[in-house]
Amino acid sequence: MQWEIVIGLEVHAQLSTQSKIFSGASTGYGALPNTQACVIDLALPGVLPVLNRGAVERAIKFGLSVGATINSPSIFARKNYFYPDLPKGYQISQYELPIVQGGIVLIQIEGGEKIIRLTRAHLEEDAGKSLHEDFHGMSGIDLNRAGTPLLEIVSEPDMRSxxxxxxxxxxxxxxVRWIGICDGNMQEGSFRCDANVSVRPCGQEKLGTRCEIKNLNSFRFLEKAIDYEARRQIDILEDGGVIRQETRLYDANKDETRTMRSKEDANDYRYFPDPDLLPLEISPLWIDQIRSSLPELPQIRKERYVSELSLPAYDATVLTNSREVGDYFESTVKLLPAQTKLCANWVMGEVMGQLNKEGIEISSCPIMPAQLAALLTRISDGTISGKAAKTVFESMWQGELGKDVDALIQAKGLKQISDDVALEGLIDQILSAHPQQVSDYRKGKEKAFNSLVGQIMKATQGKANPTQVHSILKNKLEQ
Amino acid sequence: MTLTVTDVKRIADLAYIEIDHGEAEAVLTQLTGIFNLIETMQSIDTSSVDPMSHAQSVTQRLRDDEVTETNQRESCQAIAPQVEAGLYLVPKVIE
Incomplete structure (x- = not known):
């Protein structure tokens, strides 16, 4: 039987505020245990939460950037469960009337684009951390993370692989990084995914029973966990079994998922509106202000790169993966507007390649857009070949000669020979030295042509302008 | 909706409250009374009334995103039953 995999994702994005969602404690990562957990985070008696404007603003930013509805009023609710890293005995979250409702995200898949619908995105607080290493048979609790603002983004089950x-x-x-609401650091848990996975026979409308896989903190684990889980469910169904609805954990070491808790003993969270927090009203004026502060969104910029800069869709996608890369490309192309494809190739190829190799971000790139543009100008005006430009690029990267393009070309003797008279003389010499290839070519052997070009390049140490070499050589051979 | 002793025991379980059978029976009678009250209220037509999500008709005040709390670990941990390496210690929560 053919099976269809159905996936919905819940993503927790940690919002990049300075302080927590309901207290004035710092959200900084990596502090000593409990040094950033104030009395509100500890849930000492008598304290009250006060909502952080920065967290609300970031949620609205997100909502606007996916074309969602911003609910006003929006309501905070208590999600009740017991765990020592949740000192209040409930998590403040949202249930009815989340701040963001609906919206869509366009994804690039093989053969085009696909719309993924969002159900909602709501604000909530993170819990603390439990350390289960041995503290004389006890668990250690660090509440620094308790109260860190999260935006939980819930998709519809629209994904099929x-x-x-x-x-x-x-x-x-x-x-989320583009609009500046989350640093996206997956190692530090700033962006984590839960996947709801089910399978059904192809063509069947009714959804199968789903399992939720928790806390996938890398794209690779997300992919592997879903593949494993779908395979597991298909195997059970093909053997005539039934899927139990449950929460599962992905074990990266064993590459498998295993039961964390089943539906029967699943928590009944008994949500209810939090009486400590009033309904959140968001004025249309505030929404307008936030809308006008949004940067050009990646989707819009991507379309502009295709329509205005005539770049292929693939290039446009790569260059809008991050705002920093997009801005770098943009600054380069602004100085060389006639060479959009050349700029795109170099940013995606040499620049990103070298950054990846050294494991650094584009913000620390040693070559500035203006310096790259200066180099590319020398390719486009025929001063140097693309190959020579790579040599200059490497030297610039190392900071040689103050990264001065022309000084480097001069010092390394990379200037192309573009002088017609000089080239003609040289080509005449080569032709008389290789009569065999000349007669081969004239007899119709195309390969002989390339061999002659090779000889010319060799004689000039690769510095002859290839376009000129081609046309002069062709003229001479066809005389 | 009719409540049973099993429901009461499940709710007690979720709330981490220990009750014996006799108490559960008594709570069942009380809860059933509350449920009847809710049923009576639900028979009123409220379709023209906006749902009330809070007892006061004021809206949420917001604070600026600034760190205003300093490290109070020492005083907070002074009242904790057990601490070590800056952590609060609790009975082991994982099997």
Whole structure:
């Protein structure tokens, strides 16, 4: 039987505020245990939460950038469960009337684009951290993370493969960084995914029973966990079994998912509106202000790169993966507007390649857009070949000669020979030295032509302008 | 909706409240009374009334995103039953 995999994702994006969602404690990462957990985070008696404007603003930013409805009023609710890293005995979250409702995310898949619908995105507080190493048979609790603002982004079950789920997660990841609401650091847990996975026979409308896989903190694990889980469910169904609705954990070491808790003992969270927090009203004026502060969104910029800069869709996608890369490209192309494709190739190729190799971000790139543009100008005006430009690029990267393009070309003797008279003389010499190839070519052997070009390049140490070499050589051979 | 002793025991379980059978029976009678009251209220037509999400008709005040709390770990941990390496210690929560 053919099976269809159905996936919905819940993404927790940690909002990049300075202080917590309901207290004035710092959200900084990596502090000593409990040094950033104030009396509100500890839930000492008598304290009250006060909502952080910065967290609300970031949620609205997100809502606007996915074309969602911003609910006003929006309501905070208590989600009740017991765990020592949740000192209040409930998490403040949203249930009815989340701040963001609906919206869509466009993902790039093989053969085009696909719309993934969002159900909602709501604000909530993170819990603390439990350390289960041995403290004389006890657990240690660090509440620094308790109260950190999260935006939980819930999609509809619109994805049909692990590849689509990864494309969606990556698109969201790039979007939250692009609009500056989350640093996207997955190692530090700033962006984590839960996947709801079910399978059904192809053509069947009714959804299968789903399992939720918790806390996938890398795109690779997300992909592998979904593939494993779908395979597991298909195997059970093909053997005539039934899927139990449950929460599962992905074990990266064993590459498998296993039961965390089943539906029967699943928590009944008994949500109810939090009486400590009033309904959140968001004025249309505030929404307008936030809308006008939004940067050009990646989707819009991508379309502009295709329509205005005539770049292929693939290039436009790569260059809008992050705002920093997009801005770098944009600054380069602004200085060389006639060479959009050349700029795109170099940013995607040499620049990103070298950054990846050294594991650094584009913000620390040693070559500034203006310096790259200066180099590319020398390719486009025929001063140097693309190959020579790579040599200059490497030297600039190392900071040689103050990264001065022309000084480097001069010092390394990379200037192309573009002088027609000089080239003609040289080509005449080569032709008389290789009569065999000349007669081969004239007899119709195309290969002989390339061999002659090779000889010319060799004689000039690769510095002859290839376009000129081609036309002069062709003229001479066809005389 | 009719409540049973099993429901009461499940709710008690979720709330981490220990009750014996006799108490559960008594709570069942009380809860059933509350449920009847809710049923009576639900028979009123409220379709023209906006749902009330808070007892006061004021809206949420917001604070600026600034760190205003300093490290109070020492005083907070002074009242904790057990601490070590800056952590609050609790009975082991994982099997």
């Amino acid at each position: 692990s590849a689509e789920a990864v494309a969606y997660a990556k698109t969201l990841h790039s979007l």
